Amino acid sequence: MTFKGYADPDYGAVLSPDDLPKKWYNIVPDLPEPLAPMLDSHTLKPVGPKQFERLFPKELVRQQFSKERWFDIPQEVWEAYRTLPRPTPLVRARRLEKFLGTPAKIFYKAEQFSPVGSMKPNTALAQAYYAKKQGLELAVSETGAGQWGSALAMSCARFQLKARIYMVRVSAxxxxxxxxxxxxxxxxxxxxxxENTETGRKLLAENPNHPGSLGIAISEAIEDTLAQQEARYLLASAFNYALAHQTIMGLEAQKQFELMDLVPDMMCGCIGGGSNYSGFIYPFVREKLRGRIETEFVACEPTAVPSTTRGRFTYDYADAAEHTPLVKMYSIGHSTPNPPIHAGGLRFHGKAPSLSLLIHLGVVKSVAFPQTKVFEAAKMFAQTEGVIPAPESAHGLRYAIDEAIRCRKTGEKKVIAFNNCGHGLLDLSAYDEYNKGKLVDWEPPEIQLFEYLRK
Ligand SMILES: Cc1ncc(COP(=O)(O)O)c(C=O)c1O
Incomplete structure (x- = not known):
């Protein structure tokens, strides 16, 4: 063991700032099968890096298509991480364990401590930095729950870049x-x-009270970016580079478990586009694929947006207005409506291609929960650990609690880890609804699969 830090299996582990990783991990070269290429929706031919450079900063395009295992973290981004601050603690939830009467040990990665309250700055800082370095002036993006938008706004302020953000109406x-x-x-x-884009105007003409969705907001952000030469689109999740940047969490967690001389038996977390959960587990998935650990991986999604539990692993657009290439991933169809659940960050029809492939191959399992079960878990966590989790994070927490309850029955002393990818202090109206017994579970949507998928 060559790193410093403090660890006590009763409380968890903190790392010294010197142990903040200097590289991100890119899982692409280690996947059991190559990723299917993205396809041009007209020609059905693979799209290459050149076609992406008008939309995304160049360095991000390079990372997206890269087969290198490690990407250097630029010094400026590393310093920005330090001030978030990183490394974040890995905390043992002992009071929750006691409340559940479980012999299992529950740990969580405390990503709620960032200034905007989530793990999103891990990639937002990197993306804003690369955009600024390229001499661009404006970052355009979308946000669901507002966690990504806040992280991007903060990161753009840090690197002196203008930001324009399309926020899903129902979340706003x-x-x-x-x-x-x-x-x-x-x-x-x-x-x-x-009213700022063709896509938006068309939808508002059909329904002036349209609730919006992440897929629609992505379409608007892309349309807006393409209309301005000095603008680029910064994307929160799903793409390989966003997942790689998020591995800062998993790389830290690996050191933290090692300091405690423990190996997690099960790691769970929520999936919207898939970035936080992938970032948390990929360094461990690498070890599992090399036969070094036996950790089980469980991705958690809402029953209202059941991309991996009821969707298909196939080609679909990543946005609602069909601006993007076709991406091979788990999807419920880009035109399937997303019920307005409170975990706005999980209202996305598709999932990251690499994570989708791992789920398809059975390396990662997936489950779905209705929001009342999720808020029940969140409240338990608040009352035992004192932390109000984001409604998104609470999906992973729900599974961690269910697993700990199973351990109570079997007597297994499993080491359980989940990613507390954000706090819910700006989601209190959702907690209010739950506390008053007014929170409802939405029926799963009727899945509308895209024509191409039926062929
Ligand atoms: C706190 C939080 N967790 C999770 C997500 C889901 O995104 P991803 O699956 O890419 O981590 C979001 C998305 O906005 C979020 O805000």
């Missing part, structure tokens, strides 16, 4: 605090669907 109404946060960092926030 559920979480006005997030919009204020983004504006405080200096970003321009437009509720999506908006």
């Amino acid at each position: 109404q559920q979480k006005p605090g997030r919009k204020i946060l983004m504006e405080t960092y200096g970003a321009e926030v437009l509720e999506s669907p908006s």
Whole structure:
């Protein structure tokens, strides 16, 4: 063991700042099968890096298509991580264990400590940095729950880049605090669907009260980016580079478990596009694929957006208006409506291609929960550990609790780890609904699969 830090299996582990990793891990070369290429939706031919450079900063395009296992973290980004601060602690939830009466040990990665309250700055800082370095002026993006938007707004402020963010209308109404946060960092926030794009205007003409979705907001952000030469689109999740940047969490967690002389038996977390969960587990997945550990991996999604539990592993668009290439992933179809659950960050029809492949191959398992079960877990966590989790994070927490209860029955002393990828302090209206018994479970949507998928 060559790193410093403090570990006590009764409480968890913290690392010294010197142990903050200097590289991100890219799982692409280690996947059991190559990733299917993205396809041009007209020609059905693979799309290459050149076609992406008008939309994304060049370095991110390079990383997206790279088969290198490690990417150097630029010094400026590493320093920005230090001030978040990173490394984040790996905490043992002993009071929760006691409450559940389980012999299992439950650990969580405490990503709620970042200034915006989630893990999103892990990639937002990197993306804003690369955009600025390329001499660009404006970052355009979308946000669901507002966690990504806040992280991007903060990161753009840090690297002096303008930011314009399309926020899913239903989330903007559920979480006005997030919009204020983004504006405080200096970003321009437009509720999506908006009057600013062709896509938005068309949808508003059909339904002036359209609730929006992540797929629609992505379409608006892409359309807007393509209309401005000095703008690029910064994407929260799903793409290989966003997942790689998030591995900072898993790389830290590996050192933290090693310091405690433990190996997690099971790691769970929530999946929206798949970035936080992939970032948490991929360094461990690498070890599992090399036959060095036997950890079980469980991805958790809402029953209202059941991409991996009821969707198909096939080609689909990543956005609602069909601007993107076709991507091979788990999807419930890009035109399937997403019920307005409170975990706005999980309202996305598709999932990251690499994570989808791992689920398809059975390396990662997936499960789904209705939101009342999720909030029940979240409240248990709040009352035992004192932490109010984001509704997204609480999906992973739900599975961790269920597994700990199973251990109570079997007597197994499993080591369980979940990613507490954000706090819910700007989601209190959702907690209020739950506390008052008003929270409802949405029926799973009727899945509308894209024509191409039926061929
Ligand atoms: C706190 C939080 N967790 C999870 C997610 C889901 O995204 P991903 O699956 O890419 O981590 C979001 C998305 O906005 C989020 O805000």
